[in-house]
Amino acid sequence: MRYGEGKVAIVGAGLAGSLMAVYLGRSGYRVDLFEKRPDPRIEKGQRTRSINLAISARGLDALGRVGLDREVLDMAIPMRGRMMHAQSGRLTFQPYGVKGQAINSVSRANLNLVMIEAADELSNVCCHFSAVLADADIDNGVLKIRDPGGGSISETYDAVIGADGAFSSVRAHMVQRQRFSFSQTYLEHGYKELTIPAGPNNSHRLSRDALHIWPRGGYMMIALPNIDGSFTCTLFWPHEGPNSFEEVSENEVVQFFESNFLDVVSLMPSLMEDFASNPTSSLATIRCDPWHVGKAVLLGDAAHAVVPFYGQGANAAFESCVVLDECLKECSGDWRSAFATYSHRRKPHTDALADLAIGNFVEMRNRVTSPMFLLKKKTEKLLLRTVPGYLPLYSMISFSTIPYAEAVHRNRRRNALTRNVVLLAGFALVVLLLSYLLG
Ligand SMILES: Cc1cc2nc3c(=O)[nH]c(=O)nc-3n(C[C@H](O)[C@H](O)[C@H](O)COP(=O)(O)OP(=O)(O)OC[C@H]3O[C@@H](n4cnc5c(N)ncnc54)[C@H](O)[C@@H]3O)c2cc1C
Structure with missing residues (x-):
């Protein structure tokens, strides 16, 4: 089977599932997209509670590859930095990056709608709403889907993508397998x-x-x-x-x-x-390994849910769509090798993100007000402006597509170097002082 050929089921038309349907649909695959919630277009225009999220470079890159970034940016509000509210009411603004850089606040529902509409425009993508995954034979790609009337249909697929979120039903069928590691913290x-x-x-x-x-x-x-x-x-x-x-x-x-x-x-x-x-x-962090069993693979939160403190869960889910699509191309449409390559290539990066996200919670609730933190941010800003190629960790994560684990590695190496330079400078100063004092 070549890239673009075959019949795929995607379970979950949330952020990852709907974008993946656009990617696969545009490549020629026949896609069935199953979502347990009702069709959001029917509720469109009705007043519901606004829930938003921050989309940054990685999400925009993934949306841009299928031409959806402009539409999303048009309904977004750019946020240039953090505004800290002290207990006394004092406000302190810390820019996230250099001039012109911002993360974007977008309505989660509208973002999802953009992708669902783009998927549904494709004649080879069929969206099924109020359609719940009831059972799966992941070795043979057979899904049993329950419809709103209480009936069910069974259908066989060349591949099944579990994009059904942190509490994934597709993953539940993998957990029972040997050598499938899973943790939920x-x-x-x-x-x-x-x-x-x-x-x-x-x-x-x-x-x-x-x-x-x-x-x-x-x-x-x-x-x-x-x-x-x-x-x-x-x-x-x-x-x-x-x-x-x-x-x-x-x-x-x-x-x-x-x-x-x-x-x-x-x-x-x-x-x-x-x-x-x-x-x-x-709030939970989900890790599993591998991300694929039989004909099924996990995507987005189903594979790598992280806590929300780096504003990266959806961005990472979108980036995972890009990686899965690249692996399918590289493996000329051979699903099993593509799934293995994707799982192996992507997991170290989402693991690195999971750690970063937990670390950032401590920073956001605690350190953002400390004088040391503010000094560090000011130094980073100065270096960003003056040293060519310098990117603080936050910028590497939010304003670049440098793979997460590589960004962490670069930051660690740079911190070690800075520490050594400071130690060396301190040592040189002591030697100078001693030689001056001792004549
Ligand atoms: C408080 C909070 C704030 C966040 N803020 C940000 C942020 O600022 N930036 C950011 O990038 N990320 C943020 N995130 C993370 C982001 O929401 C998730 O990473 C993202 O929604 C993952 O997308 P997904 O498609 O994998 O899963 P989901 O969005 O959860 O979608 C899964 C879909 O599967 C459907 N489904 C589930 N089970 C079944 C079934 N059995 N059959 C059929 N359908 C099913 C669900 O109805 C749902 O539509 C935040 C998360 C939280 C909790």
Whole structure:
């Protein structure tokens, strides 16, 4: 079978599944895309809660390869840096990169819609909504799909792509196999989404070109702007213990906010209602190895869910679509070799991202306010402006497509070099001082 030939099932029309359907559909594959939720186009235009996410260079690169980047950027709000809100209300702005560089706040639903519409335009891609994976024989590529009426159909495919998210059903069929390693590590913090509604005439009530952070040591809140003038806030809080979802009730939450997030509480008139009605969700890192068994392979969060503190989960999922497509081309459409090459090539990078994302949580909730951190950021900015080719770690991750593990490696090597130079300079200074003192 050659590249572009054959029949593929993609389970999950979330961010990764819908983009992969566009890639494969444009290459000529016959694609069935199954999604358990109803068709989002039917609900289009109805007012639902805005949930957004940050798309940066890797996501835009993957979207750009199928000509969807412009459409996504047109509905995005560029965020040039972090705006830190101290307990005292003092604001500090830290740019993410050099002038013109920004990460982009996009509505998750609209982003998904762009890709679903692009996939559905292709005559060889068939989108099935309210279609749930009920069972799978992954060795033979047979899927049993349940329809909304309670009936089910079984269909055989040359390949099955499990893009069904962090709690993947396709992966559940792999976990039972020998030599399939799997780990799911929960953070002790969970999260809840809250809202700052728009001001008059859809104006933003905080500066709209920044990702806002309220770092408070053991917990934090962030807010990303939406095009309708509102902000989606995410409160990251421990599940248990003092100042936690378990301890603070909906009746106490306004008081808690008045003590800890005073500058924003007046902008959140429905805080108590949002807190009571919006779900509290968990955050997990998923690792598995390999990413393929039989005729099935995992894509996006199903293979490599990470905690959201580097704003990279969806960007990485999009980048994985590019890598899978490249592997298929390189292996001339031989699914099994392509899956093995993809899993082997990509996993070290998403593992590196998983570690970075956990590390960045500590930085965001804690270190962003420390004088040492601010000095480091200022030094990085100076080096970025003056040293040709210098890229801080954040820039390598968010503004380049340097593979994640390589970015981490380059950063480590550079830090070691800087440490040695500083030690050497210190030693030379001591020698000079001693020789001066001893005459
Ligand atoms: C609070 C939070 C903030 C985030 N912020 C960012 C950010 O700023 N930037 C960023 O890049 N990433 C961010 N992420 C990560 C990002 O949301 C995920 O990495 C991304 O959604 C992964 O896409 P996916 O398609 O793999 O999975 P999903 O988006 O979860 O899609 C999976 C799809 O599969 C469907 N499905 C599941 N089971 C079945 C079944 N049995 N049958 C049929 N369909 C099924 C689901 O309905 C869903 O549509 C954030 C995550 C969280 C939790």
